[in-house]
Amino acid sequence: MNIKEKIKTIVIDKPLKLDCGQTINKFPLAYETYGSLNENKDNAILVFHALTGDQFVTGLNPITNKDGWWSFAVGPNKSIDTNKYFVICSNVLGGCMGSFGPSHENPETKKTYGTDFPVITINDMVNAQINLLDHFGIKKLFSVVGGSMGGMQVLQFVSNFPDKTKTAVPIACTSSHSAQNIALNELGRQAIAADHNWMNGNYTSKNTVPDKGLAVARMAAHITYLSKKGLQEKFGRKLQERDDLKFGFDADFQIESYLRYQGSVFVDRFDANSYLYITRAMDYFDLVKQFNGNLSNAFKNTKAKFFVMSFTSDWLYPTQENKDIVIALNAIGADVGFVEIESDKGHDSFLLEVPDFLKAFKNFLDQAYSEK
Amino acid sequence: MKSEYKIITDLIEENTRVLDVGCNDGTLMEFLKKNKDVDIRGIEISKEKVQICVSKGLTVIEGNAEFDLKQFPNDSFDYVILGQTLQAFINPEIVIKELLRVGKKAIVTIPNFGHWKVRLNLLIKGTMPVTKTLPNNWYNTPNIHMCTIKDFVKFSRTIDFKIFKSLALINKNVSYINDSNLFFKNLFAELGIFLIEKYNEN
Numbered sequence: 001m002n003i004k005e006k007i008k009t010i011v012i013d014k015p016l017k018l019d020c021g022q023t024i025n026k027f028p029l030a031y032e033t034y035g036s037l038n039e040n041k042d043n044a045i046l047v048f049h050a051l052t053g054d055q056f057v058t059g060l061n062p063i064t065n066k067d068g069w070w071s072f073a074v075g076p077n078k079s080i081d082t083n084k085y086f087v088i089c090s091n092v093l094g095g096c097m098g099s100f101g102p103s104h105e106n107p108e109t110k111k112t113y114g115t116d117f118p119v120i121t122i123n124d125m126v127n128a129q130i131n132l133l134d135h136f137g138i139k140k141l142f143s144v145v146g147g148s149m150g151g152m153q154v155l156q157f158v159s160n161f162p163d164k165t166k167t168a169v170p171i172a173c174t175s176s177h178s179a180q181n182i183a184l185n186e187l188g189r190q191a192i193a194a195d196h197n198w199m200n201g202n203y204t205s206k207n208t209v210p211d212k213g214l215a216v217a218r219m220a221a222h223i224t225y226l227s228k229k230g231l232q233e234k235f236g237r238k239l240q241e242r243d244d245l246k247f248g249f250d251a252d253f254q255i256e257s258y259l260r261y262q263g264s265v266f267v268d269r270f271d272a273n274s275y276l277y278i279t280r281a282m283d284y285f286d287l288v289k290q291f292n293g294n295l296s297n298a299f300k301n302t303k304a305k306f307f308v309m310s311f312t313s314d315w316l317y318p319t320q321e322n323k324d325i326v327i328a329l330n331a332i333g334a335d336v337g338f339v340e341i342e343s344d345k346g347h348d349s350f351l352l353e354v355p356d357f358l359k360a361f362k363n364f365l366d367q368a369y370s371e372k
Numbered sequence: 373m374k375s376e377y378k379i380i381t382d383l384i385e386e387n388t389r390v391l392d393v394g395c396n397d398g399t400l401m402e403f404l405k406k407n408k409d410v411d412i413r414g415i416e417i418s419k420e421k422v423q424i425c426v427s428k429g430l431t432v433i434e435g436n437a438e439f440d441l442k443q444f445p446n447d448s449f450d451y452v453i454l455g456q457t458l459q460a461f462i463n464p465e466i467v468i469k470e471l472l473r474v475g476k477k478a479i480v481t482i483p484n485f486g487h488w489k490v491r492l493n494l495l496i497k498g499t500m501p502v503t504k505t506l507p508n509n510w511y512n513t514p515n516i517h518m519c520t521i522k523d524f525v526k527f528s529r530t531i532d533f534k535i536f537k538s539l540a541l542i543n544k545n546v547s548y549i550n551d552s553n554l555f556f557k558n559l560f561a562e563l564g565i566f567l568i569e570k571y572n573e574n
Contacts, residue, residue: 305431326433327443333389335413338433339422356419360426367429 006062007055007098008032012131019284022118029128030098031055031090034074035082037136043369044138045080046129046165047089048146048153050351051221051278052270054097055089058082063097064269072353079361084369085142092153093128094120094278096271100128103204103271114273115201122149122285126157133164140164143365147171147350148317149278152285155298155325159287162302167368169361171309172350174321175287175295175328181316184224185279188217192272201273214272215263222262227313227346231255295328306336307364309357311349337364375544376563377403380453380479383537383567384408388450391415391475393437394457398425401432413449415440438462441470449475456481456563459515465531472533472570481565484540486520486558505562521549521557521564528568537567 007030015025032055037044047057049069058074060067074080074087091099094117102117109116133141144154144165151173158168174181192198195213199206223231235255239245242252251257291297306329310322319340329336341357343349349357377400384390386409392401395414398421404412414432416422425432433440437454438461452475454467459482461467471478483505484490493501500510508515519527521540528535538549540561549557549564557564 307426330433330443330448331445333448335431336433337422337426337431338435339419339426340434342419356423360423363423363427363429367427371429 003063009098010131010135012128014131016124016127018118018124019121020119024100024118027093027100027128028098028104029090029093029100029131030095031088031132032057033089034058034087035085037086037138041136041138042140042142042166043084044086044088044133044136044141045143045145045365046132046141046157047074047080047087048126048129048144048150048157049089049092050146050148050150051282052218052266052275053150054095055091056097057087057089069351073358073361079358080145080365081362085365086136088132088136090129090132092125092149092278092281094125094274094281096274101271102201102273102277112202112204114204115276117273117277119280119284120277121281122152122156123160123290125281126153126160129153129157130161130164140166142369143167143169145169145171146173148173148347149282151317152177152282152287155287156285158302158304158306159290159298162299162304165304167305167307167365169307169309169364170322170325171361172311172314172317172322172347173325174285174317175298175325176289176321177283177285178321182283184221184316185283187220188279189276191216191220192276195272198272201276203272209267210272211267214267214270214275215260217275218266218270219259219263222259224316225346225348227315227344229313229344230346233344295324296331299329299334300332302334304335305368306334307360307368308336308338309350309360310338310340311343311345311347311354311357312340313344314347314349316347374403375541375546376455376481376565379539379541379546379565380404380455380481381407383479383565384410384451386410389413389448390451390453391444391449392453392455393441393471394454395421395425395430395432396455397421398428398430398432400453400455401425401430402428405430437470438467441467441474444474446473447476450477451475452478454478454480456483458482459517459519461517464517468527468531468533468568472568476569477536478568479565480524480568481563482519482521482524483515484521484558484561484564485518486522487562488559491559521561522554524564524566525549525554528566532571534569534571535566536569539565541565 009028056068058068058071091097151170154170192213195210197208198210238254240257310319326338390412392414490501540557541563
């Protein structure tokens, strides 16, 4: 079975006007589903993935042959119980797992888009994904959920389509990308651009890959997903397969070796240009500005029940930024619950088996579902 | 404390918005939801307790009432409940003012430090009272601002809010507190329950 057969795709036939001004039409959106849609079609959960995620939420990812990124959270009897719910996840616009992105061929030039691909936004992503509801004949989702960039999509989705979901679970995210986060994304993008194999984005036609730049981007980003305490506890100053320092620049420390490994496996599954486009979409995300400085207005038309979660050691999307969302919702009397989960695993907590997180997540969904 | 919950429930009208400040494990919220048609929210400082509330399907936000009531607009609830926690705040005055800003009415219950057992305890033993309702020692108690029913009534005059109804709980029996019986209620009630309002500003 080749890669194309492993990826389910719908072609969106409705023109989509992007925030950058361009309009795209007849573009592919790759997706995966888990569980089954019930007769009333009211048990669907749309999962939004984060920066480097994809539509293969759980089970074996057929492309990477590794477990899906939320395998521990989505499945029978898990937080998102696939015995109960029908789970849909699609690869974001600009991604590299089958959805319309910079690695696609431009029909006009017959060349890979590269940096000729239009700049996309979180708003464009959710405007593309709303088409999945029509595809499955779903009038209203039971929930929209996601962490990090997935959480931003949750917020944008509810804002754009206030009556299309019963509940919303934004996790470890923000309503407005911070200067620090823009800076960190820029660091990653510049690492890619500094790789001479990047060729201004035209590496496919030159048959090269800017894997060194992309690996460095991933290494830097990976540090930001962890906490100082978590790193110290896991690695400390432990040495990598050696008894003493070697007085050179090889990976003496386990943490160095770990980061190099994270960088190297990432380049096998991710496209450098997609990394540029998706980080840009995150940087452009500012729901506060979109509503003229009043975030509450983003949600004033929704009756959705919200549940916001953050993590104590997350310094990338800290609790305060998550609380700002809660505050905006409370200001208009929206139905919102909030809990900060104790974890020393940093921003990555939402991608790891943190029992309190998984428990709260499951309890919220199952209780809200039983109320319908 | 079922009788306390029942009194609070009786004070609340149907089809109203209610905020339970320091909602603990959500027992009162559940009781209210079952017995009255109200839209109820909670705020709770303990993560574990918030988790319990979520598992009961209650809408609760983790937060500290002393700082996090700020996020609610004026009069965003019909009732704000503060059950037996006023004495635990660093600044009860600010908390009461916040309750009355966020809620049109507030229901405040206070464990009565004027109860005769407490007085006797202090009088005879000469040490800070440790009772069934106040089980901690002076050095590890969260109750840093204990007050009596009489104190609370005086407090209402000092910081200028209206006590709409005041009730005393004595051996699970409820009775009204008024100026003429205040001395006795302050001596025998375990708990004071007050429905309060801010004075009309105009």
